[in-house]
Amino acid sequence: MDNKSNPWRKDFPILDQKVNDEDLVYLDNAATTQKPQAVIDAISDFYSNDNANVHRGVHTLAERSTEEFEAAREKIQKFINAESSEEIIYTKGTTDSLNIVARSYGQSNIEAGDEIVISYLEHHSNLVPWQQLAIQKHATLKYIDLTDDGFVDLKDAKKQITDKTKIVSIAHVSNVMGVENPVKEIAKIAHQHGAIMVVDGAQSVPHMPVDVQDLDCDFLAFSGHKMLGPTGIGVLYGKKDLLNAMPPVDFGGEMINFVHLQDTSWTDLPWKFEAGTPNIAGAIVLGKAIDYLNEIGMDKIQSYESELVDYVLPKILAIPDVTVYGPSDPKKHTSVISFNLNGLHPHDLATGLDMEGVAVRAGHHCAQPLMTYLGLSATARASFYLYNTKEDADKLVDAIIATKEFFKDGTI
């Protein structure tokens, strides 16, 4: 499919520009996605027409903004098939969501000698909060091994998760390895041992249908900005019983029931975890992003992306001296493709691609333990979304080959 026949691309004004005199090919969607006009307009609409603080005023604007704010919560609830909108907590993003689980559930449930189990492919935001909790509580942080293809290994999960394990936290889709992990199966194992299952959905929720009841996960974290929405807004889903039993982490306005001079009672879910004036516009506009995604359908987005992977992955693999990380079977590979050109540092590769208008990420992708595990310092990474096309894929492949040629004599 070329750029013109992609039905969604025209909705994203930023894509229509030149970078270094070349047409922009935006392939850094795992870092953040671009926004459709409907989302960009919604920000301006809200501030032009409906802006007021939520849950506070009796005036009409306050009512209107509160209604939209809570309506967006219900959209999110349906989007991930949560049982109730009380289970949807607005946060700043995935990092914030995971920190809330660590600081609230973790602080009150982890004791010395307990185990927290993650994997070698976790993003720092699903690693450092658990590591710090483990240090503080004298608990043990354990890592599940990866298969040769780069998946979190179910066999090893069965070994690492024991009756001492209290928390298991795994990325649903990796931001480096291009794999979808068997989180549903891992959740089963966790539950058999009485542990809770946390899923980092930063890279899955934007790209495929995610059903929290089907996964039977206890918590799910994701970010608005990776799914066409604004930065600074994200979601923590949690099972109601767990959230009800958990203490709040931030204190102040909005989250109280009644404040006395010497003590305070907390308000109900979900507001118990939303102290202070929240990111009102962000939440409402995330709702618009979800409308946009729903209109297309998450099934369709997933199958469109896998078609792109079918097309581009073999082409990248066919370039001599290129190493691709994760599965080489396109059927098993998600639209996040990490690779290296042997003998060339990924920074130099990314600068070359940038000169050709192709935006990719180069670095450790906030996954230094994974880089160490793979014996690398960094990789380049191209990540696709619904507005990318086979034309983009061809430009990426051509740019890799051109950069390889440029550096062919004299590199590291």
Place this chain on the structure above:
Amino acid sequence: MALSKMDNLYRQVILDHSAHPHHHGKLDDSTNEIELKNPTCGDVLQLDVKVDDNKITDIAFSGYGCTISQASASMMTDAVMDKTVDQAEDMVEAFSDMILGEKSNTDILEDSAVLKGVSQFPARIKCATLAWKALHKALNKE
């Protein structure tokens, strides 16, 4: 061809230094050592400096990084060899000014002055300055 814009960044001497770095390795008798990381990309640079009577009498670097950071380290070690600590600090400042596109005394930088082209690639400035930052830190470490 847009890649030709990189000619200014990847001059032949830069590619040569990166492919065959000078003063690469470790010193047995260093007086000042430092390990510096570029946290945004994970690159690591170890720098061993031997200062004798306020003069840099030997220097070596190791670690891993991109073409620009390796070449910059190699050229830096050439440039500061046998210089006094004060001269080296002047060079650190001149290099930083040059890379940020400010007025700079590039004459004292010797080969390193060819990295001036990096100033047009903001995303790569940190790669070029890593070695010079490491030198500054190593010289100011007690």
